[in-house]
Amino acid sequence: MNPVILLIEDDPQIRRFLRASLVTQGYDLIEAGTGREGLALAASRVPDVVLLDLGLPDMEGIEVIKQLRGWSGVPIIVLSARGQERDKVANLDAGADDYLTKPFGVGELLARMRVALRKMVPAEESRQEGQYCLGNIKVDVERRRVWRGQEEVRLTPIEYKLLTVLLKNRGKVVTHRQLLKEVWGPSYIEQNPYLRIFILNLRRKLEDDPTRPQYLLTEPGVGYRLRDE
Amino acid sequence: MPDPGLGMAETSQPEPIAAGGERLLVCLDPSPFSIPLIRATKRIADAQRAKWYALYVETPAHDRLPRENQEQVAQALYLAAKLGAQAVKVSGFRIGDEILAFARENGVSKIFVGKPYARRWRRFLGTSLVDHLIWNCGPIDVFVISGEGEEAAPAPAPGPKRRRLLKEYLLAAGGVSLCTGLGFFLFPYLALTNLAMIYLLTVVIISSFLARGPAISSSFFSVAAFAFFFVPEYFSFAVANTEYAITLLVMLLVSILVSGLTARVRHQARVAREQERQTAALFEMSQNLTAINSLEELLQVASEQLSRIFQSRVAILMPRTEEELKSRAGYPFVDEDVREGMVAKWAFKHGHLAGAGTGTLSAVKSIYLPLIASQHAIGVLRLEPLQPGRVLDADSLRLLEALGSQVGLAIEHENLSRQAQGVQLQMEAERMRNTLLSSVSHDLRTPLTVIAGSASTLLEGEETLDRFTKHELAQSIFEEARRLDRLVHNLLEMSRLQSGEAMFHKEWYVLEEVIGSALAQLDPQLHDHPVSINLPTDLPLVQIDALLLERVVINLLENSMKYTPPGTPLEISARVEDQELLVAVADRGPGLPPGEEERIFEKFYQVAPGSARGAGLGLTICRSIIEAHGGRIRAANRPEGGAVFSFTIPLGEGAPLLDRPLQETAEKN
Numbered sequence: 069m070n071p072v073i074l075l076i077e078d079d080p081q082i083r084r085f086l087r088a089s090l091v092t093q094g095y096d097l098i099e100a101g102t103g104r105e106g107l108a109l110a111a112s113r114v115p116d117v118v119l120l121d122l123g124l125p126d127m128e129g130i131e132v133i134k135q136l137r138g139w140s141g142v143p144i145i146v147l148s149a150r151g152q153e154r155d156k157v158a159n160l161d162a163g164a165d166d167y168l169t170k171p172f173g174v175g176e177l178l179a180r181m182r183v184a185l186r187k188m189v190p191a192e193e194s195r196q197e198g199q200y201c202l203g204n205i206k207v208d209v210e211r212r213r214v215w216r217g218q219e220e221v222r223l224t225p226i227e228y229k230l231l232t233v234l235l236k237n238r239g240k241v242v243t244h245r246q247l248l249k250e251v252w253g254p255s256y257i258e259q260n261p262y263l264r265i266f267i268l269n270l271r272r273k274l275e276d277d278p279t280r281p282q283y284l285l286t287e288p289g290v291g292y293r294l295r296d297e
Numbered sequence: 298m299p300d301p302g303l304g305m306a307e308t309s310q311p312e313p314i315a316a317g318g319e320r321l322l323v324c325l326d327p328s329p330f331s332i333p334l335i336r337a338t339k340r341i342a343d344a345q346r347a348k349w350y351a352l353y354v355e356t357p358a359h360d361r362l363p364r365e366n367q368e369q370v371a372q373a374l375y376l377a378a379k380l381g382a383q384a385v386k387v388s389g390f391r392i393g394d395e396i397l398a399f400a401r402e403n404g405v406s407k408i409f410v411g412k413p414y415a416r417r418w419r420r421f422l423g424t425s426l427v428d429h430l431i432w433n434c435g436p437i438d439v440f441v442i443s444g445e446g447e448e449a450a451p452a453p454a455p456g457p458k459r460r461r462l463l464k465e466y467l468l469a470a471g472g473v474s475l476c477t478g479l480g481f482f483l484f485p486y487l488a489l490t491n492l493a494m495i496y497l498l499t500v501v502i503i504s505s506f507l508a509r510g511p512a513i514s515s516s517f518f519s520v521a522a523f524a525f526f527f528v529p530e531y532f533s534f535a536v537a538n539t540e541y542a543i544t545l546l547v548m549l550l551v552s553i554l555v556s557g558l559t560a561r562v563r564h565q566a567r568v569a570r571e572q573e574r575q576t577a578a579l580f581e582m583s584q585n586l587t588a589i590n591s592l593e594e595l596l597q598v599a600s601e602q603l604s605r606i607f608q609s610r611v612a613i614l615m616p617r618t619e620e621e622l623k624s625r626a627g628y629p630f631v632d633e634d635v636r637e638g639m640v641a642k643w644a645f646k647h648g649h650l651a652g653a654g655t656g657t658l659s660a661v662k663s664i665y666l667p668l669i670a671s672q673h674a675i676g677v678l679r680l681e682p683l684q685p686g687r688v689l690d691a692d693s694l695r696l697l698e699a700l701g702s703q704v705g706l707a708i709e710h711e712n713l714s715r716q717a718q719g720v721q722l723q724m725e726a727e728r729m730r731n732t733l734l735s736s737v738s739h740d741l742r743t744p745l746t747v748i749a750g751s752a753s754t755l756l757e758g759e760e761t762l763d764r765f766t767k768h769e770l771a772q773s774i775f776e777e778a779r780r781l782d783r784l785v786h787n788l789l790e791m792s793r794l795q796s797g798e799a800m801f802h803k804e805w806y807v808l809e810e811v812i813g814s815a816l817a818q819l820d821p822q823l824h825d826h827p828v829s830i831n832l833p834t835d836l837p838l839v840q841i842d843a844l845l846l847e848r849v850v851i852n853l854l855e856n857s858m859k860y861t862p863p864g865t866p867l868e869i870s871a872r873v874e875d876q877e878l879l880v881a882v883a884d885r886g887p888g889l890p891p892g893e894e895e896r897i898f899e900k901f902y903q904v905a906p907g908s909a910r911g912a913g914l915g916l917t918i919c920r921s922i923i924e925a926h927g928g929r930i931r932a933a934n935r936p937e938g939g940a941v942f943s944f945t946i947p948l949g950e951g952a953p954l955l956d957r958p959l960q961e962t963a964e965k966n
Contacts, residue, residue, distance in 0.1 A: 153844060171782050173775065261805035261838060261953045268807050272834075279813045279830045286814040289844045 070096045071185055074115035076106030076132065077147070078125055086119070089174045095181075103127035107135055110142065117184050118144045119177075120164070122155065130155075130162050137163035143184035147172075153289030160243050160290070167241065167290075183239035183296055200235055202283050202295065205274055207235065214274075221273050226251065230266055231274075234284070239296030241287050267292060319347040322405040323377070324396050324426075327359070327366035331373035334411045337442050339380045341409075350403060351377030354395040355388040357509065357564035364690065368656050371691035375650060375698060386695070388568045390561060393429035400437055408434065412443045465507045469515035472503045477522045489527060489541075493548050496523050497555070504556035505563070512560060516552030520545055575696045578606050582700050586707040593626065595711055599704045600627030600678075606700070607693065608683050613668070613704075614641055615676040622677060630679065634661060641665050641677050648674045650698065653681075654688025664689060666701045670709030678704065740784055744777035751777075776821070783855070787914050790848060794921040801845070801925060805838040805953055808871055808878065814843075815850035822855070825863035831870040839878050840949040845922045849930075852915035853882040853942050861886030861939070873948070877928070881943040888934040897932055919944070 073095045077083050083099055090097050098113055100106035103124045110118060118136065122129035133144055146159050146167040156167050166180050200207040206215040212228060214221045223231065233250045234242060248257045256262075271278040285293045323338040325331040335351060342349040353370055378384040389395035400408055410427055430439045476499040480492055487495075496519040504512030521534070524545050529537040536542045582602055589595040596613045604611040604627065612627035622641055624630065632638060640658045644651040644665035651657040652664040663681040667674040678701050682689070689697065751770040755762070762770075809832055816828065850869075857867055865885040872879055889897065898920045916932075923930040923944045930944040 171778055264805070264807050264810060264838075265953065268809060277830075279809050279832065280816050281813055285817065286810055288814050288818075288847055 070094055071116040072096045072098065072113060073181070074098050074100065074106065074110055074113065074118045076100045076103065076118065076124065077121040078102065078123070079121070082121070086177075089177075093178060101125075103129075103132045106132060110136055110140065115142060117181055118142055120144055120146050122146060122148045122152070122159070130159055133159055133162045133164050145177075145180050145184060156290050157243055157245070160241065161245060165240060179239070179296070186239075200238075202238075205283060207231065216274055223270070223273065227266060227270050227273070230270060234292065234294040238294040241291055241293045243291035245291075247291065319345050319407060320403060320405045321345075321347050321349040321407045321409065322396070322400050322403070323349065323351050323382070323409040324392075324411075325351055325353040325370060325373045325377070326411060327362050327370045328411070329369055330411050331369065332376060334409065334442055335373060335377045335380065335382070338409045339377075339382070341407075342381075349382045350399075350405065351382040351384045352396060352399055353386045354392045355386055355568070356390055356392060357560060360564070360567075361508075367691040368654070368694070371694045372650075372656055374695070379649070388565075393426055393433065396430065397433055397437075400434075405437060407438045407440060409440045409442055412441050462508065462510065465511040466514060469503050469507055469511040470518055472499055473515055473518040473522055475499075476519065477526060480523075480527060484527065490544065492527055493523060493544060496520075497548065497552055500552040501555050501559065504559040509556065509560040512556035513553055516549060516556055519552060520549045523548065571692055575692075575699065578696060579699055579703065582703050586703065589707070589711065592708065592711050592715075595704075595707055596626035599707070603678070603680065603697075603700060603704075604628070607680060607689065607697065609680045610683065611681075612679045613676055614645075614679060616645070624679075625676070627679075628681075630663075630681070637661050637663060641679060645674050645677045650694070655694065664694075664697070666697055668701055668705035668708060670705045670712075675705065675708055737784075737788065741781065744781045744784075747777040748774050748781075779821070783851075787848075787852070787918060790845075791914050791918055791921075794918065794925070801842045803840045803842050803926075806841050806843045806846075807838060808832065808836055808880070811841070811843050811846050812850055812869060815847045815854065818847075819851060819854055822858060826858055826861070826865065826867050828854075828867045828869065831868065833872060836871060836878065837873065837948055838952045839946045840952070841926055841946060842922075846926070846946075849919045849922050849944065850880075850882070852919050856915050856942070857882060857884040857886065857940070860884075865939075874945075876948050877945040878948055879943060879945050881941050883935060883939060883941040885939040888938065888940045889932055891934070894932045894934075898930065916942075 073090055075083060075086055075090075075097060077086070077099070078101050087097055087099070098109055098115065100109050103126050106118075106120070106124075109115075120129055120132055124132070129146060129148075133146075136142070136144065143165045144163065146156065146164045147170060148156055148159070148167055149170050160167065165184055168177060168180060198209065200209070204217045208214070209232070214223055214228070214231070229251050230247065233247060244260050244263055245257045248259055248263055252259065252262075267284060268278070271281050271284050274283060275281045283295045285295060287293050321338055321342050323335055325334070338349060338351075341347075351374060353374060359367065359370075374384040374386060385399070387395055387399060396408065399405070408430060410430065412427070427439070427441055473496075476496055480495065483492065483495070500512070500516045500519055503515040507515070524534055524536065525532065528541045528545065536545065582599070585598050585602060586595060589598060596615075600611040600613050603609070610628035610630070612624045612630055614622040615625045617623040620642075622638070622645060630637070636658075640651050640661050640663075643649075643658060644667050648667045648669060649657065650664070650666050651659075652661050653659050655664060662685075663679050666678040666680070668676040668678055678697075680689075680697065751774045755767060755770050758766075812830065812832070816823065854867065861867075861884045868881075868883045870881050870883070898916045919942075920930050923946075927947045928945040930942070932940060932942050935941050
């Protein structure tokens with residue numbers, strides 16, 4: 069059975085091009101032009117992923133997210149314009165899973181959707197045990213050891229914890245707030261500079277060229293993302 | 298009186314009559330009749346379209362006039378100036394001579410005087426002002442305007458002044474008595490003529506300190522005392538010898554002359570002091586008003602200075618609406634008397650001095666002087682002496698008027714320059730809009746043309762195009778769309794920065810991350826240019842808006858890519874210098890045209906117009922952002938070839954340290 073995608077977007081041209089690319093990729097697409105319509109379809113058709121545009125005519129995107137999150141855990145990918153980093157963060161903190169900045173290429177969209185759909189596979193516990201491979205980086209979760217190529221990398225406990233949080237969400241954006249909360253605890257959610265310093269250290273230990281990171285990507289103004297494949 | 302018709306024709310002197318026509322002179326005196334005299338002259342001047350002067354000759358007698366009359370003079374001069382005359386006050390001793398001298402100097406053709414000026418006793422002596430003018434006027438016509446309701450003799454001097462005079466008379470008498478006592482002591486040793494000299498000395502001393510009346514009386518006293526005590530017959534006014542009579546007469550004449558001369562000298566000194574005070578005040582005011590940047594400051598400075606000069610509370614009122622005057626600077630008056638506001642409005646509406654001691658609406662405590670600019674009142678100056686009940690004398694009123702007109706002119710000047718500035722700004726904005734429109738429409742159209750062209754080629758040639766060409770076309774559509782996106786983003790950013798709406802969200806950032814993120818965004822374009830990055834690992838954190846700074850790095854890199862040949866390397870480096878972080882983006886391209894290093898940061902500037910793409914906004918945005926961070930941005934040519942763009946970010950206090958992060962505290966969680 070094909071995954072069902074709910075597209076909530078009012079612009080017909082964008083809908084047309086998304087329809088063309090998603091249907092050819094083997095997804096079932098249902099479309100809504102307004103937030104209300106989208107919420108109704110989300111309830112009746114139970115989609116696997118929701119693509120949500122922020123500039124809807126009838127209601128704020130964040131309102132849709134909040135209502136949807138009231139009764140559903142379906143992955144939500146937000147489509148937003150550039151320069152709205154604050155909105156993006158607010159949407160992600162309100163429960164959206166990821167975002168795409170317009171204009172975007174189909175490649176990016178499909179990658180985000182694959183990550184979102186993978187979340188549906190209830191295999192997180194099993195993954196906790198095994199090993200992750202990211203390019204030449206290897207993480208042994210069981211023994212808490214990390215290798216870069218053949219060489220073992222010594223991480224501080226905080227760095228390791230940071231890496232595992234990113235690993236758990238790999239491919240998906242994690243906001244500064246979420247990272248601080250998960251690694252340091254709720255009272256540290258305002259300490260962005262410290263997070264940056266740890267990310268810098270982690271990059272220096274894991275990346276070949278820390279100024280042009282291949283794995284630990286920066287999402288400007290929003291947070292970090294660990295490359296998926 | 299010469300025939301008016303022949304007066305001009307007969308003139309043999311090269312009298313400087315203005316080419317513009319006649320010049321009239323109206324002579325003012327300290328009586329209310331001056332006002333109708335001025336109005337009459339004004340009518341004649343208007344009818345003849347003549348330039349006219351109003352002249353008041355201030356003699357030593359002016360000081361002795363009751364203040365009421367002194368004010369009449371001030372008002373008359375003010376009214377004349379209001380009606381378009383050139384109002385002049387000169388000081389001198391002989392009114393007639395001063396008038397004629399002024400008339401000749403200024404090429405006056407007709408003199409108007411009021412009839413009631415000459416006092417009766419002078420008329421008997423045949424030396425009235427009118428007579429004097431008529432006999433000495435030469436080619437100038439003299440018109441005598443008759444006054445309705447002849448003016449009574451000047452009112453007696455007010456109480457305090459009379460008491461002061463009485464004291465001076467007593468002093469004079471005392472001085473002479475003292476001298477007489479000394480005379481008795483010296484009488485056995487001195488000749489009579491030398492004794493007379495002692496009396497003369499006494500008169501000189503007395504007249505150099507006292508007013509003219511006591512001074513002259515002291516000469517009479519001393520001659521009388523001398524005649525009575527020392528001239529034989531002793532202790533009688535009878536004179537034994539005619540020679541003694543001559544001695545007495547000469548002594549009387551000399552002492553009167555000396556006392557008169559001394560009084561003149563004192564008068565001149567007083568006038569000079571007064572003029573010096575006025576000139577100094579005017580000069581200081583004009584000095585202070587030139588170094589002013591805003592209207593508020595101007596009003597503030599003016600009211601402070603006026604308050605200092607006149608020892609008064611001063612406020613400047615300006616109209617807020619048609620009907621309401623509002624205090625804009627100076628002392629915050631709180632009025633219980635509603636009349637104050639009414640008088641202020643009256644002064645504003647009629648453009649006429651009013652209030653305490655001015656003779657117009659004088660029942661209030663303050664003086665109201667309209668501030669005139671371009672023929673109409675733009676505000677009112679309110680002045681209330683600190684000392685309750687004190688009113689300004691006529692001279693101070695004149696000075697106040699002069700200063701007021703200076704303030705009025707300064708306000709007007711300020712207003713005009715502000716208007717001019719506004720026009721300038723508007724023109725600049727207009728020019729900017731035009732440049733923006735043409736530049737942006739060109740820059741928008743180019744990628745749109747590529748997109749439309751490639752897409753239509755794809756549509757048309759679905760059957761005929763090979764796979765490679767199709768891919769090429771699709772690729773260029775994608776890239777042009779990205780370019781368009783960056784352009785739109787820059788435009789939005791620009792307008793946000795320019796309108797001041799941009800909110801800066803400064804946080805402590807690691808420069809490395811900002812640069813990395815900028816590079817990641819440019820990745821697809823960077824394949825033609827190898828980028829080398831040279832950052833010390835111990836760079837301190839900087840407090841920046843990372844998104845904006847990222848834009849700076851992107852724009853600098855894009856700019857370098859645009860102007861350098863493919864394949865040439867780019868280089869990013871940073872170091873700490875003088876409490877600043879210095880970041881440089883260098884290339885190996887052709888470099889900048891010498892002398893253009895600063896201009897390239899101007900809006901819409903392009904090194905070679907039309908050659909490269911981009912609205913020329915990128916570097917301008919960079920500059921706005923860097924300056925908003927308190928840094929500087931500059932461009933230069935590298936000695937070894939290529940250009941380098943560098944900017945600085947000040948290192949703030951309290952940066953989190955790189956090597957001692959949160960680890961310890963974090964570990965406990």
